[in-house]
Amino acid sequence: MKQLTHFLEGFGSAVQLLFQSARFAGTLPRQRARFIDQCYLIGYTTLPIVAILCFFMGSVLALQSGYSMENFGAKQFIGSLVGLSFARELGPVIVAILVAGRVGSAITAELASMKVYQEVDALVTMNIPPARILVLPRLAAVLVMMPVLAIIGNLIGWFGGAVICKYVESIAIEPEAYFSALRRYMKFKDVGTGLMKAEIFGFVVVLICCSIGLNTRGGPREIGASVTKAVVVSLISILVLDYFVTKALM
């Protein structure tokens, strides 16, 4: 029961924060510097880890499917399998999870520390709503950067699969055949759906992390607790949302 009220409280304050930030959308052009700053943090600095993880996820996926599909002579479909599963599912989810772990935790830590050390209170007394300068630029930045991260992650994942297919002896499929299989059963809609999913996940993750950060109460110890909570809630939200968004976008 207590858990439920906590959950509803958290959900409510996140939604409230969303509306508060949306109200200040008009101030975004003036906050260009903060927006660019957040784009840099959310997009540019997250790229290396996204690249590394997507490459290896693509490779492992190709390796596993090569291993199991060999049994019934469907190896030539590895490209389609890796391509589709990456574009529709793995790419967006991996990128969102990385954003939650790398960016979301940093956001919560920063906002929680601002809250604990009364910087947020100072902003309030200065009549500068935290939603305007702390939350809005981050939400805008994640909206712009998520599709970019997701498409790069996709392509790198596909490429990782191609590398494995070429160089692992038991599979031995030329990149050309791999990519032609990949192209055969995939429409741009599949990739587009993935980008849309990444967009939704990223937005929700940043909103959750901002909300939990700003609702931190107490001392420095609570900063750590808030970060843990933000990451856990983000991950759960990604996977739960994944189901519903996939269904809705089918």
Add this chain to the structure above:
Amino acid sequence: MTHPIHRNPITAVESPAVGVTIDGLTKNFGTFRALKNVSFSVEPGEIFVLMGPSGSGKSVLLKHIVGLEAATAGRVLINGQDATAEHTLERIRIALVFQAGALFNSLSVYDNLALYPREHRFGDESTIRDKVMRALQILSLENSAQKFPSELSGGMRKRVAIARALVMEPQLMLYDEPTSELDPVMSATISEIIATLKDEYHVTTIVVSHDRELALGIADRVGILMGGELVFLGPPANLRQPADPRIADFFHPRIDLKNPRFKNLET
């Protein structure tokens, strides 16, 4: 009664100075009662000094005035408007110098000061720069403009916090122990700032302080909080021979080493 006029030194726009009324304010944190039915008012353009031992509820009281805490009972009115109402902060500029400074750790000293004028569009970057540099000069911080809060000493942080409040050109200025970490010279400077703001711009001021000299030097009126209760309210002259023994103890503590409290310290 005619209200003194607050004149904005930059825009030269004149607005009436701000009065604060605290009416039966009570605050509970769970079962703990931090403020017990506190009532007093601060007249427009007045310097009010709030004193009391630590833990007596002074900071909590200031937070109620800026609307950061909601009262359990009673209310705080600023120019007749409820302090917790959202538009109060939009209409009346209130600056609070937090006890711990509350500087923006991710911004340089300069940007800490420039945030408010930039966000509220006081003018172009050069106007803002002039204002910020002047505030930094007043507090002898001009060499620290590009430093970050983590690179400053406690006293410097306090000064940056005061400078940041000055840049806001507030109508109501609240200081939470402004001189607690400052040397005597800097303390004197703060006293001067407070007096100047009152004389030149009719800024209403509430100072929370332990500093008896400061309090008796600049205060128009003094209030003393003890255990969440207002035990004294009146002009500083009345504090020279306080009738209440608790207040006398507060000003002239007698340390009695025979007190059982210190027994364990003797070896």
Add this chain to the structure above:
Amino acid sequence: MNTAQQTARVGLFFLLGLALTWVTWETLSDGKLFKQTGYSLIAGFDNLKELKQGDEVRMAGVKIGSVERTRLAGRRAEAVLRIDPGVKIASDATATIVMAGLIGTNYIGLDLGSPGSPVLSDGAELRTKITPDINAIMTELGSLGQKLEGALGSITNTVSGDGKNPGLFQKLDRLVTDNSAKIDTTMTNLASATDKINKSEGTLGKLLNDSKLHDELVATVSEIRGAATDAKSFVADAQILVNQVKSGKGTLGALIFDETAGNDLKVVTRNLRDISEKIAKGEGTLGKLLTDDSLYLSAQSTLKKADRAIDGLGDSGPITAVGAAANVLF
């Protein structure tokens, strides 16, 4: 913090994302970016079967292009092929639709044509040929079963008829002896295939996405089973006759069991002769399979694949299930 540099990086990063999205879009939606080279040819068929856009075009097994588009043109279906530049195709080269794997990737196969014949240019039409289709074989097999049944019923009655035509049995004898190995294999394969399908019916059934296909499969399997039973008893009965003839009982003696059915013999004899002659000439599917060794061998290799498919994952969809059953027969 270098804001100008940071802004530039973020800007470039964003442009990179846009560019990659555009490239992906181009590649996946109509592939203009990568397929504008080469020239196009048109191949018309009665039925394109499983052929679809993006499938390969191979000449003598080498990939030389892909199917750009499929469309209906009047009373036939056309595949527009995009042929890689530099590949010359003789005007008498013939195109067929080939099923490459058990799981149904089709491609268009071209033979080399004859040397010295003129080369096809952009927009020209290819000669095409219809290939024996695994589904057609199955259908014929079904009707073959019916024919066999008719013949069988007659034979039982005819054994005691006037039996003026011992040549018939010699013919039959020869047919059966010549092909007994093939028929035996066929029977064994058939038995094990139906058995396997029976056992894994639940799994296969679940794997079918389409209930219509599922029903078709079930019908097909029972058809095959029926054909198998019929064929088996036909051969068994024929064997009895042959044995009797061989053991010296004499044709006449062997045929004197029942005198009442004599009148039917003529009809039956004609039927049987028709069938055996057709088979011997290589007409009809069964005949082809019996006379054409290459077809038989290729069917054998397909059968092995089918066995693996059934043993292995059983996750190959309706086409595989039907195909496996059909292939196993030969």
